[in-house]
Amino acid sequence: MILKNCVGLITGASQGLGKAFAESLLKKGAQVVICDINQAQGEITRAEFDLRYGPGRTAFITCDVTSLPQLKDVFSQTVQTFGRLDVLCNNAGINNENSWERTISVNLVALIQASYLALDHMRRDRGGKGGSIINVASMSGFVPAAHAPVYTASKHGVLGFTRSLAEASSLGNYGVRINALCPSFVNTEILETVNHEENLGIFYQFKDNVKNLMQAFGVLEPSDVANGFVQLLEDDNLNGAVMKITTSKGIHFENY
Ligand SMILES: NC(=O)C1=CN([C@@H]2O[C@H](COP(=O)(O)OP(=O)(O)OC[C@H]3O[C@@H](n4cnc5c(N)ncnc54)[C@H](O)[C@@H]3O)[C@@H](O)[C@H]2O)C=CC1
Numbered sequence: 001m002i003l004k005n006c007v008g009l010i011t012g013a014s015q016g017l018g019k020a021f022a023e024s025l026l027k028k029g030a031q032v033v034i035c036d037i038n039q040a041q042g043e044i045t046r047a048e049f050d051l052r053y054g055p056g057r058t059a060f061i062t063c064d065v066t067s068l069p070q071l072k073d074v075f076s077q078t079v080q081t082f083g084r085l086d087v088l089c090n091n092a093g094i095n096n097e098n099s100w101e102r103t104i105s106v107n108l109v110a111l112i113q114a115s116y117l118a119l120d121h122m123r124r125d126r127g128g129k130g131g132s133i134i135n136v137a138s139m140s141g142f143v144p145a146a147h148a149p150v151y152t153a154s155k156h157g158v159l160g161f162t163r164s165l166a167e168a169s170s171l172g173n174y175g176v177r178i179n180a181l182c183p184s185f186v187n188t189e190i191l192e193t194v195n196h197e198e199n200l201g202i203f204y205q206f207k208d209n210v211k212n213l214m215q216a217f218g219v220l221e222p223s224d225v226a227n228g229f230v231q232l233l234e235d236d237n238l239n240g241a242v243m244k245i246t247t248s249k250g251i252h253f254e255n256y
C-alpha cells in the first residue's frame with residue numbers, strides 16, 4: 001500500500017504506541033484519525049501533530065472503544081472528514097487483571113467490533129476500495145505471563161481472530177489485508193501497571209517475575225515498533241502475518 005494520501009484510523013492513539021503509529025503515517029503523507037478515551041491527551045497530541053505536520057491532517061475523536069455506538073460514530077466521522085478509510089489499527093489496550101472482563105472488552109471484543117466496521121467500509125466484494133487492518137497483540141501471545149493471565153488470553157485471542165479473518169478475507173476476495181503486531185516490552189505507560197496491585201490483583205505477587213522478564217528481554221521504544229507497523233502496511237504480500245518485534249531479534253515473523 002502506498003501510504004501517501006491514505007486515511008488511517010488508530011484506536012488508543014493519544015499516547016504510546018498508537019501515537020507513534022499515527023505519526024509514522026503522517027510522516028508518509030497520510031491523514032489520520034486518532035481516537036481515545038483520554039480526551040485531554042488526545043487534544044494535546046492532535047495539536048502537536050497540527051504544528052508538526054500541518055493543520056487538517058489529524059482529527060481526534062473521543063471514544064471508548066467498548067461502546068459500539070461511539071465506535072460506529074468514529075468510523076462515520078472518519079469517512080465524513082476524510083472521504084475514505086484505508087487503514088485501521090486496533091491498538092487500544094489495557095492491562096487490568098482486577099477488571100478482567102473490561103480487559104477482554106477493550107483488548108479483544110472492541111478489536112473484533114472495529115475490525116467488522118472497517119470491513120464494512122473496505123471490502124471490495126461490497127463496493128469498497130480494499131484496505132489494511134493491523135491488530136496489536138503482544139509477545140504475550142507467545143510467552144506465558146503469571147502476572148497477567150487474562151491480558152495474555154486477550155492477546156492470544158487477537159492472534160487467532162486476526163489469522164482467521166485474514167483467511168476469510170483471502171478466500172472471500174475482500175481485498176483487505178489483516179495482520180497482527182506482537183511487540184515485546186515497550187517504553188510506554190502500560191508498563192507502569194506492573195507496579196500497581198489494583199492492576200494485577202491476586203497476581204501482584206508475581207510483579208517481580210515480569211520485572212525479571214523485562215530485565216532479560218529488554219524494553220523497546222515506540223519508534224522501533226512503528227517501523228514494523230509501516231512494513232505491515234507497505235508490504236502488499238502480507239496477509240495473516242504475525243510480526244514479532246523483540247530487542248534480541250528485531251522484526252521477525254512467527255512461522256506456524
Ligand atoms: N507497552 C508494551 O510493553 C506493549 C504494549 N502492547 C499493546 O500495545 C497497545 C498500546 O498500548 P501502549 O501504547 O503500550 O500503552 P498506553 O497505556 O500508553 O496506551 C494505551 C492507550 O489506549 C487508550 N485506551 C485504553 N482504554 C481505551 C478505551 N476503552 N477506548 C479507547 N482508548 C482506550 C489509553 O487511553 C491509551 O492512550 C495495547 O494494545 C497494548 O496491549 C503490546 C506489547 C507490548
Ligand SMILES: CC/C=C\C[C@H](O)/C=C/C=C\C=C\C=C\C(=O)[C@@H](O)C/C=C\CCC(=O)O
Pocket residue numbers: 095137138139140142143145148184185186190191193194210213217244246247248249
Ligand atoms: C506488564 C506490561 C503489560 C504489557 C506488555 C506486554 O504486552 C507484555 C509482554 C509479555 C511478555 C513479553 C515477552 C517478550 C519476549 C521476548 O522479547 C523474546 O526475546 C523472548 C521470547 C521468545 C522468543 C521467541 C521469538 O522471539 O520468536
